[in-house]
Amino acid sequence: MKTKGETRASDVHTRMRDDILSCELKPGEKLRFEGLKDRYDVSFSTLREALARLSAESLVVSEGQRGFVVAPVSVADLEDLTNARVLLEREVLRLSMEYGDDKWEADILASYHRMDRLQSRLGAHYYFDEEWARLHGAFHRSLVCACKSPVLLDMRLHLFDRANRYRRMSSQFRTKWRPKDVEHKSIMDAVLDREPDALKLIERHIRETTENVIEFAGHLFLQDEAAASVA
Amino acid sequence: MKTKGETRASDVHTRMRDDILSCELKPGEKLRFEGLKDRYDVSFSTLREALARLSAESLVVSEGQRGFVVAPVSVADLEDLTNARVLLEREVLRLSMEYGDDKWEADILASYHRMDRLQSRLGAHYYFDEEWARLHGAFHRSLVCACKSPVLLDMRLHLFDRANRYRRMSSQFRTKWRPKDVEHKSIMDAVLDREPDALKLIERHIRETTENVIEFAGHLFLQDEAAASVA
DNA sequence: CGCGCTTGTTTTTTCGAAATTTTTTTAGTT
DNA sequence: AACTAAAAAAATTTCGAAAAAACAAGCGCG
Known part of the structure; x- marks a missing residue:
């Protein structure tokens, strides 16, 4: 049931996006790789790609070399x-x-x-x-x-x-x-x-x-x- | 002379972005990893992250599992x-x-x-x-x-x-x-x-x-x- | 001759270990 | 106690080899 041309990274991107929009990942929450690796069952680099996408969509913010955080709300x-x-x-x-x-x-x-x-x-x-x-x-x-x-x-x-x-x-x-x-x-x-x-x-x-x-x-x-x- | 908090991926992202905006990378051009690896001197995953960002900015378009292309013009x-x-x-x-x-x-x-x-x-x-x-x-x-x-x-x-x-x-x-x-x-x-x-x-x-x-x-x-x- | 299938090649995608950087802890000095 | 500095721990970032997928070429068959 996998759509043609769907890559693992894009799948994680979608799931993560949903989790952010539905607030399962809470605003301001620190996104640690170890935890995410478990949750989504993919490797570092794949996660990283998904996070880069989300960051360009301003759903997560990247803090230099200090990792990623779910975009805060106000x-x-x-x-x-x-x-x-x-x-x-x-x-x-x-x-x-x-x-x-x-x-x-x-x-x-x-x-x-x-x-x-x-x-x-x-x-x-x-x-x-x-x-x-x-x-x-x-x-x-x-x-x-x-x-x-x-x-x-x-x-x-x-x-x-x-x-x-x-x-x-x-x-x-x-x-x-x-x-x-x-x-x-x-x-x-x-x-x-x-x-x-x-x-x-x-x-x-x-x-x-x-x-x-x-x-x-x-x-x-x-x-x-x-x-x-x-x- | 590296700005604090700048990661290799974000650096490549910036350079690549400039190259696209200045048309050094031409619209519609196929972006092959082997070539880019040489050009920017980084690894696959790092490139991939930069490309993911650019794709979210619609400066490159990703074609399923068929790689990336510089966003076409019209x-x-x-x-x-x-x-x-x-x-x-x-x-x-x-x-x-x-x-x-x-x-x-x-x-x-x-x-x-x-x-x-x-x-x-x-x-x-x-x-x-x-x-x-x-x-x-x-x-x-x-x-x-x-x-x-x-x-x-x-x-x-x-x-x-x-x-x-x-x-x-x-x-x-x-x-x-x-x-x-x-x-x-x-x-x-x-x-x-x-x-x-x-x-x-x-x-x-x-x-x-x-x-x-x-x-x-x-x-x-x-x-x-x-x-x-x-x- | 066209069409589908198999095989070999190229390109993309994924993985997890290694290197780098940040954060925390500990120890030492004023 | 407060403040630094050094060392240890934890987390992130990068790398290149290995797996998977797409592409191209050759072959057999109707």
């Missing part, structure tokens, strides 16, 4: 990330709405449907579900994937993932979530109708999520505000 | 890059003009002066000079570095470098350049005066450079248009 970083996301997301959405064709619209409806179905099946707890997070990501990607700009899409995905780490962190420390199912629906409708307001809706969606995360989990990563600014 | 990629740059550059400039203080203004004047002095010393050929390119980059950075957004600055620099590769490519294939010295001066003045028009000026500056590159060197990389879109 309110300032989350806010910075949020502003950058708003800028990019608005632009790729705007372009998508301009260029999008029938297939694009169909894909949006399809991925919304998948997300929505799982959401009703899971009830109030959907917010903590891994699979839902995947479908949620796919839905948002489908909205903007017609923008014809690989460069912007790449950066957008990058920021999306980093922000997702914060969302998941916060989800570990709360038990309920007031469902805003309608929000996604209204965003989709506005996008499909090419309403200019769609840009405002997506911006509000992003900012509200951030505010929510800070409200619930902000105190958890207030301490290392300073550390994150070196990234 | 008109489409350059145009995509240019649009993304305009978006980011306008934003960081806007923010810088809002937050910038006295020190920021002083730094701008200083780096403009350095660039301008070298420019007059070099005459019409300044455009081909490595050192001028560095000072030019520093000047543009100084304009925007007060924006208080590490995330945006990071992405901006990334795009700036990638676009610079195109500029340098084109400079290899022309002998003269109509100097537009006044342009930088007028941008600087507008920025320091907090004129909203500065955003338009910077946008035009970026787009004109791109048009110029395409006009002079576009035909050189028209062939691999398709290849670049996989990046």
